[in-house]
Amino acid sequence: MQTMPKWADIVLIPVINLLLAFIISGFVILAIGEDPIAAVGLMVEGALGSSYGWGFTLYYATNFIFTGLAVAVAFHAALFNIGGEGQAALGGLGVALVCLMIPWPHWTVALVAASVGATLFGALWAIIPAYLQAKRGSHVVITTIMFNFIAAALLNYVLVNILRPKGTMDPASAKFAEATHLPTISDMLNAVGIPFAARTPANITLIIALLACVAVYYLIWRTKLGYQIRAFGKSQAAAKYAGISSVKIIMVTMAISGGLAGLMAINNVMGEAERLVLNSVEGAGFIGIAVALMGRSHPFGVLLASILFGFLYQGGAELALWTTIPRDLVVVIQALVILFTGALDGMVRAPVERVFLMMRKKEA
């Protein structure tokens, strides 16, 4: 029995959820003595009003696309990967090792190699919890949380004791060689004659992120593997009946998920910082949760949600610059989005369903 039309499920409910999150955010701004309308104005102006703003918005969005896809892919197998943060951190380590160890002749080759490194390291960090879930029944949510902390300690150790160049105090790796520097969006657009503000971090990784969206779409809905992942996510008993191996699905799905999270490091480590710093992920792994929830685990939804969060991030930075509202406002908005689109979904869904049922009864 269909209780409401599909468009309501895909569009109407997420929009209501999001509106609720934003309205409450507005009240929070009001409560700390600022004007929410003016704040929104500032954010839109700062994040979308100039190519400079877009350069940052798209840079953040690129990060979130990767972590959002990571969470989304795992969701399809009914796995909740909270470990994006740690996996992205390890991905950064992979990128750093690739970029520092080998003298690359050109960024294109370096990009391919670094992508492989990032994916492998991120996947590795997800495969261990996956193995423990598949073989030992340890809940992947708890283990991935633990692995975030272990990753933080590991990165701390590696940066302080191994990768830190002699004579510096900063727990960060050396700068990557010039040849590994990725072209930015502004480089690319200016090359074809479209003016775009320089000194913005958005770079070619954005294109890889878009390709990743397409790839994930095909993976989940068009391939045999995706079919099996979805079947496993919907009913483990049925998957077993069909001869779909739970061990394989959990391991492969988490590897893909971790690999996607790790791939984010191309953007922030190779594309932006051009060296590995402590806490390079800056919470993007967790935003992936909000993004995947909001995007209903669909790559297109993830893309839209990522741009929204990119906007919030850049807009939030602008706010912090021009008002007394700290950047942490974005964390609050992020929390509210997760709350309303994830945990409180039922609060919105039930009344909407009732409305549709009433409308149908009237028709009948």
Next chain:
Amino acid sequence: MDYLTLLQILDSTLRLATPLLLACLAGLFSERGGIFDIGLEGKMLAAAFFSAATAAMTGSVWLGLLAGIASSMALSGLHGLASITFRGNQLISGVAINFLASGLTVLIAQSWFQQGGRTPSLIGGGRFEEVTLPFADALRDVPVFGPFYAEVISGHTILVYVALLCVPLSWYILFRTRFGLRLRAVGENPAAVDTAGVSVIGLRFAAVGICGLLCGIAGAYLSTGLGAGFVKEMSAGRGFIALAALIFAKWRPWYALYATLLFGFLQAIALRPDVLESMLQFKIQVQLLDALPYILTVVILAGFVGKAIPPRAGGEPYVKER
């Protein structure tokens, strides 16, 4: 390592274990009632801020404690609303609460105090005093035991003793009272409770309520007992260590005490790398000590050292069925 150094380490073990213990017991009540809670961290953080802020403004640490508990319980209420009333995903709700606390505390701190997301340092009545237990000074000269009593047992703030008392109390409530029987039942099979004519929703809200209360005390202890004021992100992953301890303790109060003492001890020796180095004759990386609770938990979870079986109905919203 001499005896006095050992005593100092044990002393800080107890201090550092206290917030873990309170949060662990908080999680224990919630999860025994069938509600997973990965939002312990956020509740502690909120309570830490509101108790420090209130104590700073009123000068009364007790009012601060109340404010901390109130804020933590408000977040518990939110968790209950999402996961009990609207049957949302408990894990997602917990994640949201962690971020909510993380963001709001800084936002409000900045708005109220303009000190970059911290509260003013607490002085005098704004902090919990250390309590000297009876005979601490008199017994100090008794060999071995005397210094132990004076250094380790005595001289903590009241909340440390409250936390320790919570262990037998929790055990008694869970295993010797009607409420405890029902609470454990609702975490194992809510349908049994429901058909026995007891409200599943009421019990579960009680469980998250107690969880909020204990997290509130834990958070208040962080900023008004262990520290002297609120600092951004001051819970520093303790909510997750408490969660780890809960698994370590297999959801039992006494084991929770042992687990949190162990993790507290790890934190305490991480603060004294010199002692460890002189004892082991080689350098132990602090990062390893930081990561050890998490690694241990993963090992436990993997079932290499005994199996941890969570309450059966945990994480599942209750839906009546025919």
Next chain:
Amino acid sequence: MNEQAPAIELKGISKAFGPVQANKDISIRVMPGTIHGIIGENGAGKSTLMSILYGFYKADAGAVFISGQKTAIPDSQAAIAAGIGMVFQHFKLVENFTVLENVVLGAESGARLGPSLAKARKELTQLAADYELNVDPDALIENIGVGMQQRVEILKALYRQADILILDEPTGVLTPAEADHLFRILEGLKAQGKTIILITHKLREIMEVTDTVSVMRRGEMTATVKTSETSPAELAELMVGRKVLLRVDKVPAQPKDMVLEVDNLEVIDDKGVKRLKGISLNVRAGEILGIAGVSGNGQSELLEVLGGIQSATGRVKLNGQDIDLTGKHSDGRSRRKRGIAHVPEDRQREGLIMDFKAWENVAFGYHHEEEYNAGLLMDQAAIKDDAAGKFTRFDVRPDNPMLEAKNFSGGNQQKIVLAREIERNPDLLLVGQPTRGVDIGAIEFIHQRIVELRDAGKAILLVSVELEEILSLSDRIAVIFDGQMMGEKLPNDTDEKELGLMMAGMTKEPDGPVHEAVEAQLAHVDGEAK
């Protein structure tokens, strides 16, 4: 009629779930000290009605009268206060609590647990003596058998001073002997003046123990009669609305080559309990072997082992060649490759992905097949085409493979699974509970398709807890009890009584009363399980 007020009276109860009308204007009167049966097919609305009575659902219209008093029952608390006790089909017990703790739960006498438990222990001893309800108060629920667990449920109700006891399909999980024991308990309760409402879809039980009976069909009460004044045939007709066709039209089997040989199959579950204790059987091409047995005696494990879902020890040969039982080199997929198709017992949990579209389900388990794939991607057009054909050939309604599986009725869901499995043209078809929860019309269709496959020279292993189904479909009948084969019978050589005894673990007619002998047997089994 009696001058007394009825113990319980329902007037004009209606309840809808969304657009589905589960109960329509239902009225019943049940006199005190009687056993009242409510009979009807799956989905007739029996359980909904009782859930309303127990405060689980709120009726849209109508009223409940207890001993002549209009009583509102907003929740279970109110039902208990009104003296209503309920034994659900799926027990509501806390597995890792003791019997005593389960009895006390919700009916404690004070905030401290100790005195409550002491009091309950005393009363339990009394109740045990009064009603033959012997249970060990300190046993953990997870360690006692289902018959025992049911007694705990009854004790729970009695401990709460219930005067009206509702039992929902109480014999579904019991052996005939355990069921007999239950009925004696019910007679005892009736003699003490308790009122009992028995919900079942088994005619025999209604005829055996009830005083009056109500028949439900599609949410409506079609009749209420005295049991002594009716007959099974009349009740059956009232239930389904037309004469039931009990026999399947089929020609005698013509068994050919040996297809399946099972030798000394053993399964140990994850709790260390032996579920199969050396099963041996064989099935030839062109015959249907029916496995009869009370559910939970190993037939599910047998299907799972053969279907590649569960590992086992022993030996299984298909067309003369060994198949791997360790699970290391085989699973459901490799079984399918070998020519074994499997219609699982629980189609909603295993056979279908309820959230998938019907067309996607048509490829389920066969998603590796070349015909469904085109290069790296799955060939959606080919799958949809195939689904459309299967829908037509198996008369699935509504005829729209784009709908999600959950939007189909039980019978049509089963047709989707059958179409998928039968049209693979397997050498061996495993079928579990083919018509559970399936409407009458679809049952005939499904039976016919199974017989057609047999006549096409395929081997079929049929597992069903419905004896009638076993008797009418099988060419040979093997009875399983406690993980062992009790023997084989030919359908024309046996009857329900003999099979029933075998299902209860007996190979021949016992000397003493049946139930005691079985009880002894079961006690022995229980002991082993621990």
